[in-house]
Amino acid sequence: MKRTLICAAALAALALPNAYAAKAAGWPTLDGKAPLVIAHRGASGYLPEHTLEAYARAVELGADYIEPDLVSTRDGVLIARHEPNLKDTTDVASRAEFADRKKKVKVDGKEEEGWFASDFTLAEIKTLRAVQPRADRPQQYNGQFAIPTFDEVLALRARLARESGRKIGVYPETKHPTWHQAQQLPLERTLVASLKKAGLNRKDAPVFVQSFETANLKALRKLTPVKLVFLLDADDVAVDGKLVTGQPYDFVVAGDARSYADLTKPGALREIRRFADGIGPWKPYLIASEGMADKKTGAAADVNGDKTVDMQDRTLIEPSTLVRDAHKAGLFVHAYTFRNEPKHLAANFMGDPAEEYKTYFGLGVDGVFSDFADTAVAARQAMARR
Ligand SMILES: [Ca+2]
Numbered sequence: 001m002k003r004t005l006i007c008a009a010a011l012a013a014l015a016l017p018n019a020y021a022a023k024a025a026g027w028p029t030l031d032g033k034a035p036l037v038i039a040h041r042g043a044s045g046y047l048p049e050h051t052l053e054a055y056a057r058a059v060e061l062g063a064d065y066i067e068p069d070l071v072s073t074r075d076g077v078l079i080a081r082h083e084p085n086l087k088d089t090t091d092v093a094s095r096a097e098f099a100d101r102k103k104k105v106k107v108d109g110k111e112e113e114g115w116f117a118s119d120f121t122l123a124e125i126k127t128l129r130a131v132q133p134r135a136d137r138p139q140q141y142n143g144q145f146a147i148p149t150f151d152e153v154l155a156l157r158a159r160l161a162r163e164s165g166r167k168i169g170v171y172p173e174t175k176h177p178t179w180h181q182a183q184q185l186p187l188e189r190t191l192v193a194s195l196k197k198a199g200l201n202r203k204d205a206p207v208f209v210q211s212f213e214t215a216n217l218k219a220l221r222k223l224t225p226v227k228l229v230f231l232l233d234a235d236d237v238a239v240d241g242k243l244v245t246g247q248p249y250d251f252v253v254a255g256d257a258r259s260y261a262d263l264t265k266p267g268a269l270r271e272i273r274r275f276a277d278g279i280g281p282w283k284p285y286l287i288a289s290e291g292m293a294d295k296k297t298g299a300a301a302d303v304n305g306d307k308t309v310d311m312q313d314r315t316l317i318e319p320s321t322l323v324r325d326a327h328k329a330g331l332f333v334h335a336y337t338f339r340n341e342p343k344h345l346a347a348n349f350m351g352d353p354a355e356e357y358k359t360y361f362g363l364g365v366d367g368v369f370s371d372f373a374d375t376a377v378a379a380r381q382a383m384a385r386r
């Protein structure tokens with residue numbers, strides 16, 4: 001009780017919008033409906049990400065949508081992985097038969113070393129097993145689950161929707177579309193063909209397709225009537241709360257100088273609305289946070305004295321107008337990524353992830369990408385009862 005009071009006071013001090021205090025009149029979303037809970041990479045807080053097991057668990061936990069990231073195999077099959085590089089999320093490094101596939105590749109201009117899905121056939125990918133890439137999450141499932149194809153994810157979605165009696169959706173992300181095109185492995189037509197086969201290539205289908213690039217969304221707009229989402233990335237939040245942002249990679253290639261931050265301006269949002277239905281900003285675009293600068297280095301300091309520097313050493317600053325501006329442009333807003341571990345939670349939330357969800361729900365977000373769907377659903381229920 002005491003903790004809740006302190007937390008509420010801390011949040012009130014931030015002058016969060018009235019919607020946070022008085023939600024009773026309805027959700028402050030674009031359509032007035034409750035915000036969606038999108039299972040980011042499946043129930044990735046609990047099981048190795050992007051596995052059928054992780055997606056199924058997410059639906060058990062109450063998620064409305066499952067989120068597969070898509071990369072291509074050498075033979076042009078879409079599989080669910082966050083990166084083309086398989087080194088962190090599979091056991092490929094321990095497979096002697098693939099030792100000679102290790103190489104250095106530039107992805108979106110940045111060189112990395114590892115084993116790349118674009119060098120493996122689907123048959124070879126199917127011999128690999130998923131592993132947990134985060135050291136602070138459960139490791140006991142490593143080596144148990146296979147890497148699913150997008151078609152398998154769509155079949156699972158249909159089965160889970162049937163079995164649960166709920167409208168379960170799928171929220172695929174096209175990963176590095178310009179890079180895939182350069183490998184002669186473009187993602188878009190294959191993705192739409194899979195949606196068609198699954199009976200999901202219609203305007204009212206429970207499908208969102210997302211991308212950090214604009215060019216492929218514009219191309220997709222001509223190929224499919226499903227909802228499209230433009231993701232807004234940033235590299236970091238400076239100690240003073242200012243976002244450090246890069247550019248969509250298709251802009252880099254095309255010589256367009258605009259940054260992601262430039263694309264959050266009202267004029268740019270109206271432009272985005274011509275090829276997308278919503279935006280998916282990194283959370284700090286909506287509410288950034290500030291830390292305390294270390295006197296010697298100028299870098300963020302360990303404010304709470306636990307010998308590490310993380311989100312717990314930062315305090316939220318005043319929300320931006322992005323949700324309001326996006327809604328005004330007719331775009332919904334799905335924010336990423338919500339995680340339970342205290343190291344990801346600003347000091348204001350005092351280690352309670354429910355408080356973070358409630359803050360963003362109060363701001364009017366239309367959906368949240370969460371590694372812990374159960375926590376997001378519980379926070380939504382608690383808020384609906386207020
Ligand atoms: Ca994603």
Ligand SMILES: [Ca+2]
Pocket residue numbers: 302303304305306307308309310312313
């Ligand atoms: Ca600290």
